[in-house]
Amino acid sequence: MATIGLIGGMSWESTAVYYRLLNExxxxxxxxxxxxxxxxxxxxxxPIAEMQAEGDWAAAGVALADSARRLERAGAACLLLCTNTMHKVADQIIAATKLPFLHLADVTARAIRGTPSRRPLLLATRFTMEQAFYRDRLKAFGVEALVPQPEERDEVHRIIYEELCRGRVEAASKERYLAVVERAIRDEGADGVILGCTEIGLLVSQADFAVPVFDTTALHAAAALDYVAEVKSVAA
Structure with missing residues (x-):
């Protein structure tokens, strides 16, 4: 089997889920x-979170590009960046090595395209919800991602950084996420939910919603296994 290279730790809570899903x-x-x-x-x-807060994405890109090079030297056959938000610097990572890079937004968009959903609600960090780098990537596949209202975005973001990234899964926060999704379905016609931060799957899942849920962590891990299986098949 080809070796999967993971750029993780952002946060390690979701990187641990990647490791479990890949092995399962x-x-x-x-x-x-x-x-x-x-x-x-x-x-x-x-340090990466500080760069995010300061808007120093160039420095964050340098750090993650260095991580990619380290994995390439160690023998990785492909790269997964185990965080949605840091795909803002995906181009720097891609340019740093010759390895195939499995872009999380592309993987998610293809999964959405396999369902009737075309206007899913994007739950993610403020950076991913408010900046264009992720939603534009989805739009290229014909997916119009909706985002919560400004005050809702603040709360979604806070719960990620102050709770989920620290290993805290709170019932009250789950109820808040459910309310945000319910309002978007009722008022804006959202027809799906993107768990667009790799930690959100720790809080909510498909079992909580009637509309399709796209868990980016699970989709990314499955895509990596599909990729290495295809490489193995070609090599054989």
Whole structure:
């Protein structure tokens, strides 16, 4: 199996979910004692979060590009960036190596295109909800991502950074997310929900909604396994 390179740690709470999903996926596909062939570079999130808050995306891109090069030197066959928000600097990462880069927004958009949903609500960090880098990528696939109202975005963002990234899963915060989605369905015609921050799947899931839910973490992990399976098939 080709080695999957993970740029993680942002936060490590969701990177741990990536690791679990990749290994569960290999076990489901191959059986027995098989597990995922993975290289992980887990960054210290605190400096990256400071760069985000300060708008110093160039410096963050340098740090993540260096991570990509380290994984390439270690023998990774492809790269996954285990965070939606940091796909803002995806171009810097892609330029840093010759490795295939599985872009999380593309993976998500293709999954949405396989359903009737075309106007899903995007729940994510403020950066991902308010800046164009992610929504424009979805739009290129014909997906018009809606975003919560300004005060709702503040709360969605706060819960991610102050709770989920710190390992806290609060019932009151889940109810708040459910209310945000319910309002968007009722008032704006949202026909799906994108869990557009890799930690959000710790809080809500498809079981909580009648509309389709697109868990970006799960979709990304599955796409990586599909990719390495295809590489293996071609090599054979």
């Amino acid at each position: 996926g290999v076990r489901a596909r191959a059986g027995g004692l098989h597990s995922a062939d993975v290289l992980l570079h887990s960054l210290d999130f605190a």
